[in-house]
Structure formats: C-alpha cells, structure tokens
Amino acid sequence: MTGNIAILGYGLSAIGPGVGIGLIFAAYINGVARQPEARGMLQGIAILGFALAEALAIFGLVLAFVFKNG
C-alpha cells in the first residue's frame, strides 16, 4: 500500500472540529427553536464559534500539504 501518512493526519484533525461544529449548530438550532426572535443575535455568535472551531481542521489540511514531501 502506498500513500502519504500526512493525509491521515488531516483525517484525524478533522474529527475534533467536526464534533465541535456539530455541537455549535445544535445549540444554535435549539436556541432559535426556543426563542425565534433571538435569531439575529445568535447567528453571529454561531458563525463566530464555527469559524474558531474550523481553524483546527484548516491547520490539519495545511500541515498535511506542508509535510507531504518532507
């Protein structure tokens, strides 16, 4: 079997943010369902949290390419 183990690292680094983003949007949907008028306020916070959680997966992606030839 050939390939590069760095790509495996990206797969691993995507697990955490995947779970995290799921939790963030679950909380967002919950919040909007309970209080629909808070939607505008919650949206910004949810997307901010999503962006921060996603950063870890992006690190994984970039590092996978950085170490591909190393």
Add this chain to the structure above:
Amino acid sequence: MSLNVLGSLASADGGGFQTPTTSEFYQPLLFDGPLAITRPAVVLMLSVGLIAWWLIATTKRAAIVPSKGQWATESLYGFVRNGVARDIIGSKDFLRFVPLLFTMFVLILVNNLFGVIPLIQYPTMSRIGIPIALTLVVYVTYHYIGIKRVGLGQYFKGLVPAGLPGWIVPLIFVLEVITFFITRPLTLALRLFGNMFAGHLLLLLFITGGQYMIINGGIGLKIAGAGSYVMAFALTIFEILIEFLQAYIFTLLAATYIAGSLSDEH
C-alpha cells in the same frame, strides 16, 4: 478546471489518471520566477477594476428612490455597516472602521466568487500570499489602535484580565501573547486560504476525474463519471455558500479583533 489541466490530461492518455496536485495552482502567464505575472494576479486586478467600476457607477447618481444597482450596493453596504461593524464594534466608534471592513468584504467576496464564475474560475485566495496581505492589514490595524489608545506598556498589561491570583498571571500572559500575536493572524489567513484551496481542489478532482472516467472507462465507469459530474455540480453550489460565508467570517473576525482592541479590557 483550467485549460492547462484538461490539456495535460488529454495528452497523457494511457498513462492513467493523475490526481490534481498543488502545482495546479501555480499558473504563470507572463515571465517566470518571482516576478511572474500569474493568473491570480490578473484575476485580482480584474476584480479591483470591476469593483471600482461597479461602486462608482451605482453611487455616482445616488437618488432618493434608488435604481436596482444602487439598491444592491446599498444593501451590501448596509449589511457590513449595520450587521457587522455596528453590532460588533459598538455604535460609539464603528464608523471609522466601516470603509476598511467594507473594502475587505467586497474584495474577498468578489475574488471568492471568481472561483466558480465560468472562464475565470480561479479563487484568488487559494494563493497564500493574498490572504497574508489582507491579514497583515487587519493585524497592523488592531495592534495600532490598541497601542494608540492606552500606550505600549498598558497594552501588554491589559492582555491579562484583572483579578487573577498572582501565580497564574505569567502563564495567562504567555497564552494571551501567543493568541494575539501568532494564533489570530495565522488562523485568519489560513482559514480563508484553506477553504478556498480545498474547495477548488475538490472541484478540480471531481471534474477531471469525471472526464477521465467518461472518456477512458468502461460502461460502469462511464456511469460513475456521470455521478462525478453530479457531485461536481452539487459541490459548486456548496462552494458558492462557502465563498459568501468566508467573506463574512473574515470581516466578522476583523471587526471582533478591532472591537477587542477598543474595549477597556480586551
């Protein structure tokens, strides 16, 4: 996706399918080496020209009853001004940062959308240098306004929240310095770059892979190739959503960092 890629695939028939690599993103058009005029450079200049023309054309004869173009520009401006700047920075001194945020938003949005517009099809932000340049502007801005407001010593002192027990202060200080000076700019640039890069690579893979399977494969692979094109179509729609979202997130985070430097305890 580009003509180069399709050409190289067609000429390499019989050699098996080559998956698209990172080298697809380096496309010099004129000259070579560090001063080459590359495809993203041309796309970036095109976007700047297009934005300038559009904004001037729709606001030059601003009327009380707006035309369609003026309405579009005004609602975009209103979104950045009210939805991002005023909500995040606060109504006291958000107005002087609106030009910066609006410029960032429009530039990133147009450049991202160029990733799926036929014939252009190159997301400029998938070259790391361009997100780094944009991030540098935000980085200098939020440190500058923070230092100008309270002075250099107080700025560093303000990194640690007041009221912590003495033994934990050095630890928090190191963490906050890393956050402010390394993590924030790094994630801001890499997020934009990574999303555009990964999305474009994914589209490239589905489209060139589908083409290869339809041309070279048997009947089963031909069907799979058609499926690959369906996926490419679905991902293009998804990509448009991501492109809007990334422009919004970049502006949102820039506003958040600026707001952090303006507030009394960051």
